[in-house]
Amino acid sequence: MMSDQRLRVLIIGGGFGGLFCARRLAGVDVDVTVLDRAAGHLFQPLLYQCATGKLSIGHISRPLREEFARHRNVRTLLGEAVELDPDARTVTAMRPDETTFTVEYDVLIIAAGMRQSYLGNEHFAQWAPGMKTLDDALDIRQRLFTAFEIAETLPPGPERTSWLTFAVAGGGPTGVELAGQIREVATRTLAKEFHSIRPEDARVLLFDGGDSVLKSFAPKLAMKANETLRDLGVELHFGVHVTDVRRDGVTVTPKKGGPEEHFETRTVLWTAGVEAVPFARHVAKVLGAESDRAGRIAVEPDLTVAGHPEIFVIGDLAGRDQLPGVAENAMQGGLHAASCVRRDLAGRARRPYRYRDLGSAAYISHGHALLQVGPVRVSGYPGWLAWGLLHIAFLTGVSNRISTVATWLASIARAGRYHRAFMLGASDRHDERYTYSSWDLPEPPPETRGVSAG
Incomplete structure (x- = not known):
């Protein structure tokens, strides 16, 4: 149960970093809040298979509420972080209807990830x-x-x-x-x-x-x-x-x-290309932290922002030692931040973050994939099998793993892709009923306000 006396840990982002951090803190004597703009965990490494009809949305995503339903000290909130007040230790978040609410924290873990960059275009x-x-x-x-x-x-x-x-x-x-x-x-x-x-x-x-x-x-x-x-x-x-x-x-x-x-x-x-989400750039400005061209925030050896030992930046946003923008770095960063919280509670000193390269993998086509783990280099059919086992191991939820394996086996037996359905828009329906898309856009010229772009 949530308690007003316990340490309040706010995790921004339900990706790999936020998920692994919250998992490690589940059952610990702290209150954890996971704030995510979609209220679900997305297995991004298989997103392209959803795009090309091999897998469904349900294969590669899972509601965070379902993930943490058994853990009474973890709650999830739907919203996009838009403002940080480090003095009051609060984060203002926006609901999908563009109203706002405030979440208080004692420890803040920023795992908001990156977004697509068009390199200024x-x-x-x-x-x-x-x-x-x-x-x-x-x-x-x-x-x-x-x-x-x-x-x-x-x-x-x-x-x-x-x-x-x-x-x-x-x-x-x-x-x-x-x-x-x-x-x-x-x-x-x-x-x-x-x-x-x-x-x-x-x-x-x-x-x-x-x-x-x-x-x-x-x-x-x-x-x-x-x-x-x-x-x-x-x-x-x-x-x-x-x-x-x-x-x-x-x-x-x-x-x-x-x-x-x-x-x-x-x-x-x-x-x-990729770049930091708007909130990350806001955080760097408010905290006076250095950031690189893509918006990655400079962090200390323990992944905290200089002068703010209560604020961690993990995953793709952590700008230190050329950390790679891969899922493994986010997972390990989440586990590290959770370990630091647990060490603080136990009165022990924090350890510096050490990233361990678990290898890289890429799927090209049926029977063709690449995998490198340390000195091991595998390609072709062996690489394809190893790639499949690796991704199944990290999928969230047992049902997702089983259904994904079944779908892959069916696609091996037959050339068909079973999730090719797509929807086309209709003139009598709104494209987006709820959206975060307008809060960070520049104000339109007075003469164009109220004019539809539709």
């Missing part, structure tokens, strides 16, 4: 969704499968070709996984379902500024990924930046100079 977002949220996944699913449907209704020619061309910006794990999955959808899932088009003729273009995909992987594994993608039919374009995204195409510019190149495509997916 925010207008790209209209035509190029990122891959960070369930909304992103459903948006991509709609765009992907609608493109094939529209192409079926068009005569042969440039317009049909543009609908059957898919562009992915960014050659990291998410970009590679998306590109490989789109080709698999085209050549395996949809190959025999259309009459006027050949889905297997769909082009998938992947653009990256480096000279290879998966630059964080060992060189041999990265080269193996290049070869596998090319074998699948993905067209790799290295050494370029995407400098324009519009309704009917993209423009890329060589990094070393040269003429621009234009590609006609109706589906562009963006995985090229």
